[in-house]
């Protein structure tokens with residue numbers, strides 16, 4: 355028998371493999387798990403070239419997956435000054451006054467809508483702090499930006515625009531832009547004038563970012579974007595380095611996509627590198643509650659939120675049908691109740707699907723009514739949710755998200771537990787850079803949801819762990835190759851200083867991460 359590359363001993367192993375839930379040792383070779391058992395059983399795998407890693411006191415679990423992340427696009431989303439700690443206008447002005455300039459621009463991100471204290475975002479609120487500088491400030495949800503007067507001028511934005519997707523250049527009563535640009539097409543008006551990091555710089559930042567993720571136990575990530583030169587960037591990074599986190603990337607299918615674009619989305623599924631591959635297509639059924647662009651069955655308190663992101667929702671359904679019949683799975687961003695319903699209706703209309711059919715999943719699901727919960731399991735639609743987002747809301751419902759929805763819908767915030775109890779597959783993620791990528795924080799907030807979601811029960815420790823392992827694999831159609839510690843499975847492994855199934859949320863959040871292995875490579879150790 356050939357010797358293993360790595361043998362892990364000393365840890366309590368939680369395999370999540372129903373045929374052998376617990377073990378003491380694991381052997382890894384050529385990127386795969388080759389043996390799972392007692393320490394004595396694995397002695398025969400030890401050879402002269404084998405590295406033995408002693409993990410006394412740790413719990414070894416399948417490598418954690420972040421089922422919704424933006425590490426590549428996020429390099430741009432999260433460029434400039436981090437405003438995530440800003441809670442009011444005064445603090446925003448202080449932060450902008452001290453912000454670093456890049457080619458004269460103030461770039462910032464992570465701003466909470468609550469910082470405006472219920473007012474509409476308007477550049478006039480920040481001009482004095484900017485002293486005439488062009489500024490591009492991303493709101494935390496990634497679905498809108500506030501641009502200063504000089505920034506608007508630089509991009510030639512002087513009034514309202516028409517888009518093929520639900521997007522807008524917000525204007526005042528006189529038709530002058532307020533600087534608030536909502537949704538992708540409107541934000542894209544700025545792209546050509548913004549300063550941008552070089553290709554090499556972005557490659558270096560990607561590696562650094564992925565190393566940071568691996569240090570929190572992340573072995574793989576479902577990346578919900580693949581735009582611009584991302585394919586070239588990944589290929590070029592892999593020429594000289596190994597990715598610390600394996601990536602599965604889903605390019606976007608936006609409203610207005612014609613045959614040619616759909617053909618490209620299907621063809622690009624073949625693209626892959628050593629530790630990345632294209633997998634599935636990302637679509638948007640709506641925007642965000644805070645931005646007034648979530649698609650709701652009934653309007654929010656401002657009278658907005660009754661429109662889908664696809665002006666013709668039937669065109670969305672047609673795109674999903676086309677992708678499905680080409681064997682391509684979809685992941686649809688759907689936050690509002692009407693958006694969730696429409697995606698479920700769309701999958702229902704695909705008819706019966708056999709084993710091996712592409713997996714369709716819904717991202718976010720921030721407020722779901724009772725009558726939709728059981729449909730996930732019945733239709734085989736995976737739910738993908740981000741428990742850390744609950745921290746942007748408040749338990750007393752005084753936050754923008756809760757106020758817009760009103761008490762009845764805010765009471766249905768992030769129903770992770772209800773979906774699991776209704777039999778759904780539930781994958782968990784961070785949505786970095788919308789929230790911290792720390793996998794321990796994803797697990798901890800799944801156990802103990804925050805803000806508006808604090809009222810209902812969290813997941814059990816096992817459900818939360820499954821959300822980052824077996825259920826994440828199911829949501830990616832990879833359940834026969836990933837997500838558990840079993841012979842023949844991908845060697846993705848995470849060692850934690852606590853048992854995530856039994857430890858309380860606060861201990862998980864602070865747990866040491868002695869080791870992370872991705873595709874058989876040690877990507878982090880302490």
Ligand SMILES: [Zn+2]
Nearest residue numbers: 422424578785
């Ligand atoms: Zn996202």
